[in-house]
Amino acid sequence: MLTPNATYTMNGVKIREYIIPDGYRWKDAAKARAAGFNPGSLFKKNQKLSGGTGKVQAVTIHNTGDLPKVYDDGEQYTRATYPNENMGSARVHFYVDDTGAWQNLKAGTGLTPADPIGSAEVGWHAADGSVSDGGNMTTVALEIIENESTEHDRIARDNGARIAAWLLWKNGLPISKLVTHSFWGAKKHGKTNSDVDVQCTTPAPGEHWCPMYIFGSQNQSKALQNWKTFKQQVKTYLDKLNGTPDPAPDPTPGETIYRVQTGAYKIKANAEALAEKIKAKGFATYITIVDGLYKVQVGAYRVKKYAEAERDKLKAAGFNAFVTTKSGTAAPAAEEIAVGDKVQCNAGVKKYSNGVTMPEWVRTAILYVRQIESGGKIFLVSTQKTGNQYTGRVNATDVHKV
Ligand SMILES: [Zn+2]
Known part of the structure; x- marks a missing residue:
């Protein structure tokens, strides 16, 4: 089993980083030749996306099959790629499974030292070579591992949706920039459709029908429906990241809320x-x-x-x-309660600050603040401004000025 260089969390998904080193070259001559490379040539494209700028222009979704009797399929696929050199020319940014994901290429996440912002690099997954506006050269690829149990596939797909949404969000991309392997296959064959979802589910001769488990059918209209369902799942996460009000989102490292x-x-x-x-x-x-x-x-x-x-x-x-x-800046002047103010218990308050239940009448009575204790937290209240009438202690947060 591989030991990841780093482990981090992206939108709730555990990512194990095992990025193929820059400048690494094929070691096995026969395997290199079988994959279509000269022995000793670079093992990955070793170039930033989009003409060297590192700009991520879309996220490409793929599916690959679950490996029988393997628990962490992402690890197995990663190991088969590097260092084992058994994956031919295929290089993807993330292998996603029900256990989380393994990262093989820089995606410019900024979430781990080996993957700084702006570093997203070219993979090899869209079968469209080095076309400058193609899937390999401009997009980050997710290989979602499916075809095990229903529960496994549901979780793997959800992990994929979370990662895809985060990458779109991080790169300021709209949901229309979520595409499929087949999108690039159709483009390669000169087929373009202004409806991106139709383009995503357009078959082309000799090209992979991918992501096949998400498509769930060879029938294009059924695949289109299923693709839209997955896309909606991604969109829900993307909307949340982009700013649907959320009372208290947790910032991931480096984020500001x-x-x-x-x-x-x-x-x-x-x-x-x-x-x-x-x-x-x-x-x-x-x-x-x-x-x-x-x-x-x-x-x-x-x-x-x-x-x-x-x-x-x-x-x-x-x-x-x-x-x-999130860290908070200076709060505006808080409302202070002073000695002599008239207060009343908030609805639902039933106990004094010492936990003892108040008599019913105290809960609704108009009370005077006689003394403020321990940093303004505890008030001594009375039914009269002065004198020896009834008194009791309440939490400042349990009363309001009247
Ligand atoms: Zn694919």
Whole structure:
């Protein structure tokens, strides 16, 4: 079994990096010849995509068969490629299985030191040679391993969808740049269709019908339907990455999350009141607790411009809004509660700060703040401003000003 050079996570998928070294040359003369190369020639194209710029212009989807009695098929395919030299001329960026994926070529992810941003390199998978606008020269390839059990294939395909979506997102590409091996086969034969999905499922003589398990049929219209289903799966992930509001996406290493924030309050009910007003204007709102403050967010995005656009819409609707990053910037002035203020318990609060259940009447009574304790967190409340009337301690976050 190979030991990966690095292991990282891409959109929830475990990737094991085992990139063919730059400048590596065929070692086995007979295998090189059988694959159509002169002995000692370069083992991979050793060139960046798109005329040396490293620009990824599309993601190409392939399918290959599951290997019987092999658990980590990606590892087996990777090992067969390099160092075993048994995969002929085929070079792909990722072999994707139910266990995750193995990366064989640079894809410019920036997620591992061996694969810096802008480094995406040429593979050999689309059977269209070195055509400058072809699949080999301009795209990153995913080989999704299927044809085992239903559950295996479902997970492998989902992993493939996650990786494809992430690569599209990372390269600023729309879903229309998700294509198939057959897309390039048809192009090679001079067949072009303005409908990219039709192009993706156009057979051509002598070309692979690929990704065959995703197509699920030799019948073109059935394959088209099944391809669209897979594409929708990718699109759902892509939309999420591109900025469908998400209360708290987890940044992967090197990522920044842009939060669209409005008010921040010490008092939950005040945050809820603002959230309601914003909701009434048609925005989705979330309340997050950061550093003891209730922050009213309208969404969190991985793309700065989406966050800024949402902020501008909020401003136009009359709300104070700004963009913060995941690490957080200075919060706006939080609402303070001072000694002498009148407060009331928030709906649903039933206990004092020491955990003891309050009498029913305290839950709805107007109370005066008599003292603020431990960093503003605990309030001593009373039914009167002064004197020796009823008193009790509550959490600051459990009351609101009235
Ligand atoms: Zn293929």
